Amino acid sequence: MWYVYFLLLANGDIYVGSTNDLKRRFKSHQSGQVVSTKSYLPCELKSYVAVETEGHARELEKNFKSGSGKAIALKRLLRLSDLSG
Template sequence: MWYVYFLQLRNGDVYVGSTNDLRRRFESHRSGYVTSTKAYLPATLKSYIAVETEVNARQLERYFKTGSGKAFAGKRFWSH
């Protein structure tokens, strides 16, 4: 199983990532080991989507990083 996940960062931004081990990856973010999020901790896991393959997860991650993908995710996976 692969996961596309959404983190709410301290500065209000939402980080989108994908992994096959959500607990380990979230702990990496929380511990400051991820360069792109360590300056904006604490981070809160807002939502995640489970998919069967890495290919699907990476495609969804790319989509959710686009303007329309961010809008879609914001309306359906967390409230502002």
């Protein structure tokens, strides 16, 4: 199983990533081991999507990082009101 996940960073931005071990990856974000998020801690796991293959996960991650994909994620997966706390 692969996961596409969404983190709410301390600066209010959303980080999108993918992994086959969500618990391990989230711990690595929280401990400052991920270069792209370590300056924006603490972070919070807001949502994730589980898919069967790495290829599908990477495709979704890329899509969710695009402008229209991010808008869909915010509207459908993350619910804007949930991001304020």
